[in-house]
Amino acid sequence: MPVPTEDVFRIEDLRIRAGKKELLKGISLSLRRNEILSAIGPSGSGKTTFLRCLNRLTDLEEGLTIEGRVLFKGKNIFDPETDAIELRRKVGMVFAVPMPLPMSIRDNLMLPLRLQSNSLEEDADGRIETCLRAAFLWDEVKDRLSLAATSLSGGQQQRLCLARSLMVRPDVLLLDEPCSGLDPISTAKIEEALQGLKKVMSVVLVTNNVKQASRTSDRTAFLLMGELVELGETGQIFTNPRDSRTGDYVSGRFG
Numbered sequence: 489m490p491v492p493t494e495d496v497f498r499i500e501d502l503r504i505r506a507g508k509k510e511l512l513k514g515i516s517l518s519l520r521r522n523e524i525l526s527a528i529g530p531s532g533s534g535k536t537t538f539l540r541c542l543n544r545l546t547d548l549e550e551g552l553t554i555e556g557r558v559l560f561k562g563k564n565i566f567d568p569e570t571d572a573i574e575l576r577r578k579v580g581m582v583f584a585v586p587m588p589l590p591m592s593i594r595d596n597l598m599l600p601l602r603l604q605s606n607s608l609e610e611d612a613d614g615r616i617e618t619c620l621r622a623a624f625l626w627d628e629v630k631d632r633l634s635l636a637a638t639s640l641s642g643g644q645q646q647r648l649c650l651a652r653s654l655m656v657r658p659d660v661l662l663l664d665e666p667c668s669g670l671d672p673i674s675t676a677k678i679e680e681a682l683q684g685l686k687k688v689m690s691v692v693l694v695t696n697n698v699k700q701a702s703r704t705s706d707r708t709a710f711l712l713m714g715e716l717v718e719l720g721e722t723g724q725i726f727t728n729p730r731d732s733r734t735g736d737y738v739s740g741r742f743g
């Protein structure tokens with residue numbers, strides 16, 4: 489029986505190895521409801537690996553050994569009876585490079601609904617509007633939903649991908665450096681969107697921009713070489729870190 493829990497995810501001693509190399513060295517943390525949790529750390533610290541583990545995208549990689557438990561709503565996602573496709577519906581993901589499919593804006597948004605066989609949305613147009621508004625894109629595309637998604641700017645494409653991930657009403661949204669290629673205005677729109685989204689879901693934001701973590705997230709986790717060095721309220725991590733390595737990283741003295 490699933491254990492009732494206030495936390496959406498509870499990660500217990502998560503270890504990932506590729507051969508002899510340890511990518512994650514025993515990570516334990518919880519993701520709360522309605523929070524934005526940032527994961528920061530230098531390149532190669534395991535942020536993407538950690539994120540991909542949460543919706544089992546790591547299944548798609550050969551040669552990884554995973555130990556520990558990842559409880560999503562009290563149930564271990566690595567249990568044989570967990571359906572990875574169903575998990576990925578509840579735990580959506582937005583990648584660094586926007587990947588709209590070569591079809592219209594509307595069809596990009598409809599695709600996740602069409603793939604979800606068990607429930608056909610009655611009011612698809614209403615859902616599209618809601619998700620585009622949540623992604624701060626509605627006003628820019630409402631008159632051209634039948635145009636190719638690839639005709640949008642990079643920043644608009646990223647917001648479209650965000651809207652697309654919302655169509656199936658996920659409980660958790662994973663974002664891997666979603667603003668890395670974006671200008672400050674598009675970045676601000678994504679950050680504003682996340683503030684709205686956390687009212688209805690939990691967000692894990694991997695970012696290599698520490699300022700983005702500090703202005704956007706409720707709590708921040710600092711990873712270094714596969715180790716969770718420190719996790720705390722974002723204010724504490726940035727003003728009063730317990731570990732000197734965290735202080736060095738957030739103040740830019742690292743390396």
Ligand SMILES: Nc1ncnc2c1ncn2[C@@H]1O[C@H](COP(=O)(O)OP(=O)(O)OP(=O)(O)O)[C@@H](O)[C@H]1O
Pocket residue numbers: 506509511529530531532533534535536537538549550552696
């Ligand atoms: N499938 C794999 N096999 C072997 N090594 C891997 C694999 N995936 C990731 N790694 C290694 O694990 C380490 C962590 O990688 P990861 O992509 O998680 O880092 P990251 O913190 O996201 O870095 P960046 O900020 O550059 O995106 C790196 O050294 C990487 O080369």
Ligand SMILES: [Mg+2]
Pocket residue numbers: 535536537664
């Ligand atoms: Mg990465």
